[in-house]
Amino acid sequence: xxxxxxxxxxxxxxxxxxxxxxxxxxxxxxxxxxxxxxxxxxxxxxxxxxxxxxxxxxxxxxxxxxxxxxxxxxxxxxxxxxxxxxxxxxxxxxxxxxxxxxxxxxxxxxxxxxxxxxxxxxxxxxxxxxxxxxxxxxxxxxxxxxxxxxxxxxxxxxxxxxxxxxxxxxxxxxxxxxxxxxxxxxxxxxxxxxxxxxxxxxxxxxxxxxxxxxxxxxxxxxxxxxxxxxxxx
Amino acid sequence: xxxxxxxxxxxxxxxxxxxxxxxxxxxxxxxxxxxxxxxxxxxxxxxxxxxxxxxxxxxxxxxxxxxxxxxxxxxxxxxxxxxxxxxxxxxxxxxxxxxxxxxxxxxxxxxxxxxxxxxxxxxxxxxxxxxxxxxxxxxxxxxxxxxxxxxxxxxxxxxxxxxxxxxxxxxxxxxxxxxxxxxxxxxxxxxxxxxxxxxxxxxxxxxxxxxxxxxxxxxxxxxxxxxxxxxxxxxxxxxxxxxxxxxxxxxxxxxxxxxxxxxxxxxxxxxxxxxxxxxxxxxxxxxxxxxxxxxxxxxxxxxxxxxxxxxxxxxxxxxxxxxxxxxxxxxxxxxxxxxxxxxxxxxxxxxxxxxxxxxxxxxxxxxxxxxxxxxxxxxxxxxxxxxxxxxxxxxxxxxxxxxxxxxxx
Numbered sequence: 001x002x003x004x005x006x007x008x009x010x011x012x013x014x015x016x017x018x019x020x021x022x023x024x025x026x027x028x029x030x031x032x033x034x035x036x037x038x039x040x041x042x043x044x045x046x047x048x049x050x051x052x053x054x055x056x057x058x059x060x061x062x063x064x065x066x067x068x069x070x071x072x073x074x075x076x077x078x079x080x081x082x083x084x085x086x087x088x089x090x091x092x093x094x095x096x097x098x099x100x101x102x103x104x105x106x107x108x109x110x111x112x113x114x115x116x117x118x119x120x121x122x123x124x125x126x127x128x129x130x131x132x133x134x135x136x137x138x139x140x141x142x143x144x145x146x147x148x149x150x151x152x153x154x155x156x157x158x159x160x161x162x163x164x165x166x167x168x169x170x171x172x173x174x175x176x177x178x179x180x181x182x183x184x185x186x187x188x189x190x191x192x193x194x195x196x197x198x199x200x201x202x203x204x205x206x207x208x209x210x211x212x213x214x215x216x217x218x219x220x221x222x223x224x225x226x227x228x229x230x231x232x233x
Numbered sequence: 234x235x236x237x238x239x240x241x242x243x244x245x246x247x248x249x250x251x252x253x254x255x256x257x258x259x260x261x262x263x264x265x266x267x268x269x270x271x272x273x274x275x276x277x278x279x280x281x282x283x284x285x286x287x288x289x290x291x292x293x294x295x296x297x298x299x300x301x302x303x304x305x306x307x308x309x310x311x312x313x314x315x316x317x318x319x320x321x322x323x324x325x326x327x328x329x330x331x332x333x334x335x336x337x338x339x340x341x342x343x344x345x346x347x348x349x350x351x352x353x354x355x356x357x358x359x360x361x362x363x364x365x366x367x368x369x370x371x372x373x374x375x376x377x378x379x380x381x382x383x384x385x386x387x388x389x390x391x392x393x394x395x396x397x398x399x400x401x402x403x404x405x406x407x408x409x410x411x412x413x414x415x416x417x418x419x420x421x422x423x424x425x426x427x428x429x430x431x432x433x434x435x436x437x438x439x440x441x442x443x444x445x446x447x448x449x450x451x452x453x454x455x456x457x458x459x460x461x462x463x464x465x466x467x468x469x470x471x472x473x474x475x476x477x478x479x480x481x482x483x484x485x486x487x488x489x490x491x492x493x494x495x496x497x498x499x500x501x502x503x504x505x506x507x508x509x510x511x512x513x514x515x516x517x518x519x520x521x522x523x524x525x526x527x528x529x530x531x532x533x534x535x536x537x538x539x540x541x542x543x544x545x546x547x548x549x550x551x552x553x554x555x556x557x558x559x560x561x562x563x564x565x566x567x568x569x570x571x572x573x574x575x576x577x578x579x580x581x582x583x584x585x586x587x588x589x590x591x592x593x594x595x596x597x598x599x600x601x602x603x604x605x606x607x608x609x610x611x612x613x614x615x616x617x618x619x620x621x622x623x624x625x626x627x628x629x630x631x632x633x634x635x636x637x638x639x640x641x642x
Contacts, residue, residue, distance in 0.1 A: 054639070081553050093639060
């Protein structure tokens with residue numbers, strides 16, 4: 001599904017250049033649930049941004065579902081993001097004046113799905129994350145965990161190839177974190193490919209594979225026995 | 234464009250910044266208000282001019298004589314040029330196709346007396362054609378006719394004010410009034426719209442006055458109208474020919490305007506049209522300058538809005554919004570604010586004009602109004618202005634990098 005070869009990325013900070021990714025080689029199969037771990041500054045967020053086409057690499061190859069991701073202009077990147085990727089952010093990033101259902105429908109809007117179908121689909125996905133009754137509430141009326149579940153529903157709505165979650169539990173207490181992880185695991189059980197960036201070992205343990213980044217290189221890449229979040233909920 | 238989601242967003246931003254949107258919109262509305270009022274004022278001025286001039290026939294030409302200012306053709310300067318009856322015959326014979334009506338004019342002042350009332354008035358001795366040239370409107374009785382003219386009849390057509398002064402409530406028709414001691418029979422009373430002084434004039438047959446002043450054939454000036462089918466160019470060309478001819482006849486230097494002057498209404502109309510065109514241009518210019526301030530204001534509010542919404546734009550981009558979709562959103566919002574505020578300004582101007590416009594009836598300013606053309610132009614200007622105001626902020630919005638927008642955790 002994802003194939004990365006010798007990926008480099010540096011940031012220019014004034015006259016200095018900060019080499020953040022120093023040759024990453026890594027691939028993800030269909031249906032995997034991968035945790036990307038590392039301390040802050042290890043390059044894990046940069047890697048996720050490049051995977052998410054929010055940022056471009058300096059050199060190296062990136063293939064997503066067989067499509068080479070290279071030299072994208074803004075419009076093309078927007079199309080690919082919409083088609084291939086679903087994002088889950090630490091701070092949820094819901095649009096605060098739109099109801100939960102409208103937020104979920106937004107990626108469908110950019111796919112030019114008709115209004116009626118958008119509404120039906122967004123309700124269906126909210127039902128999937130257990131928030132059907134909250135469909136017409138604004139984000140400000142929801143708890144943190146509920147907001148993140150809306151965000152997950154939004155990421156799923158576009159039916160992407162890969163879900164990218166950047167510290168999805170970073171802003172949540174541990175109980176809510178486990179609820180969210182439980183949801184992510186269930187979505188993964190249905191065959192969705194998911195990448196989770198986290199620095200919390202217990203969250204990483206709930207994935208099926210852990211990739212450790214340190215100073216811009218992968219220092220460890222291992223399959224783990226998945227801890228089910230269900231038992232903590 | 235007619236997407237509910239797009240409008241939902243526009244209304245949301247406006248709702249969030251009600252006061253700011255109102256203040257900025259006000260500047261645009263105010264600009265349009267001033268623009269429309271200025272244009273309406275120019276229209277009012279133009280209407281005023283035209284009603285004043287329409288008092289006389291639009292196709293009239295006045296030829297007057299004076300004293301030469303230049304030596305020419307063997308004559309020295311300071312020679313008095315005097316028109317005579319044969320000048321009229323000469324013009325008639327020279328321009329048989331061009332002349333519609335022609336009349337000599339001889340101006341004299343008189344002391345008029347009827348019973349115990351006396352008054353001092355100016356007498357305009359004219360030919361019957363003069364009624365058509367001056368567009369004299371009869372209130373009662375008749376104008377001077379050919380019989381009066383040929384018979385040198387002592388008849389007079391008096392202005393409404395003269396009739397009021399001398400006859401009070403009496404009907405003046407058929408009564409005899411003394412002009413410098415000579416009895417004249419009043420055959421008609423005329424009126425003149427608006428101008429009281431024009432109603433303090435007495436018309437009498439030219440021939441009668443020429444006989445009173447010693448059997449002369451002298452004229453002060455010549456009034457005529459040309460073929461009404463002539464357009465402006467033909468009219469100006471005819472008055473040029475007339476001027477050349479008259480100057481040659483009286484051995485006057487072609488550039489000597491003091492000796493013989495030809496005054497053409499067409500020329501005056503042309504001048505007024507040019508004058509009001511300049512005024513209109515100035516009006517539009519001033520309106521535009523004020524509008525620019527409004528546009529900058531809208532641009533400013535859009536920049537702020539986008540700054541506030543950077544994160545939202547970032548989210549949208551991460552979810553697959555294309556830059557063009559973001560640009561459209563911002564420009565549509567800008568056009569919306571501009572158009573609504575502009576229309577409010579337009580509506581206010583229109584209401585004020587509709588209420589006070591018809592009540593203004595000063596001679597130089599009549600019925601200020603705005604034409605459909607102005608409204609259509611203003612609408613186009615507003616939409617263009619909205620696009621211009623939104624363009625820079627929109628480009629800024631399109632450049633928002635989702636990664637930067639989303640990074641503030």
